[in-house]
Amino acid sequence: MKSIIKIQSFLIVCWLIILSSCAKKSLEGSYYFNWGIRFTDIYQKYEFSENGTFTTEGGGDLGPESYGYGTYLLSKDSLILQYSKEKDPIKSKVFIESIPESKQTDSVTFHFEFYELETEMPITGTVAQYFEDKSKNKGIIAGTDGVCSIRLIKGNKTQTYTIFSLVGHESFELDLVNDSSKIIRIGLAENIGKQVFDKTTRFGVKKISNKVIQFSGGDQLIRYTPRVQN
Incomplete structure (x- = not known):
């Protein structure tokens, strides 16, 4: 009887570990995209919230070129960005x-x-x-x-x-x-770039740490602390 209880307890622990590894993960903080090659004139930044939403901005030396926002889903093997389906009205x-x-x-x-x-x-x-x-x-x-x-x-x-x-x-x-x-x-109005909307982007995830998300294609999301403007 005791051996059966031990086996059941072991199976429950294994099941909890599996559930934990497959459970939805969350991100929080500021990240920038690293293509593996140093670009001095372009950037892509992301801001992730723990509630499952994100914002992003991309551009270069001449200023912002694109922006977007929506929801994300992070698991151990993928990061999926679901951009808002609605296009923002012009600000001008x-x-x-x-x-x-x-x-x-x-x-x-x-x-x-x-x-x-x-x-x-x-x-x-x-x-x-x-x-x-x-x-x-x-x-x-x-x-x-x-x-x-x-x-x-x-x-x-x-x-x-x-x-x-x-x-x-x-x-x-x-x-x-x-x-x-x-x-x-x-x-x-001031240019904030072209909106990315009604689009889904999926990244294959190779490894997740506190500071870096490594994608299977070699690219990375690297966490950083935004500068505080006076």
Whole structure:
């Protein structure tokens, strides 16, 4: 009888060990991605919370290029990142005002006024159109006063314009209908990169320690302490 109890106790302990090794693990803290090759001009940072959520930011010498957030699942052999399915709204502000026409005309004018959202000062901005036939691509750049205009044939067609700045501000697409002349005031927000969303990324895990997660492909996530900005 005692031998049976010992065997049962041993089996229970083994079962608990198996459950513990297969149980969901959690991360907490700041990590940066190490590709195994030293890149001085690009980075990818992750912030993991114990509640199973994460945020990430990637970029280079010119500033942020991408960001994302979502939930993660860490086990002994994999790290799965499930990015948010929803795309964030743009942070820039756009105000569109139609201009009444004093006489019949077969053309319209889009008058753009760019300013920095935080300071409300005029800034240089670019309005571009891209086509499958790249020879048809076109764009116009606002001067230091933040103003530029496009003249079009009047109609009822929706056209997509890409709005961006070369000085670290958000870029986005804007749909406009050429049915009337318009004043388009655009307050550009600071660039935080292109959002990664509705995507699942899986890493095969080779080894997990307090400071490093080693992936089966040779890459690593290395824990670090962010600098405190004064």
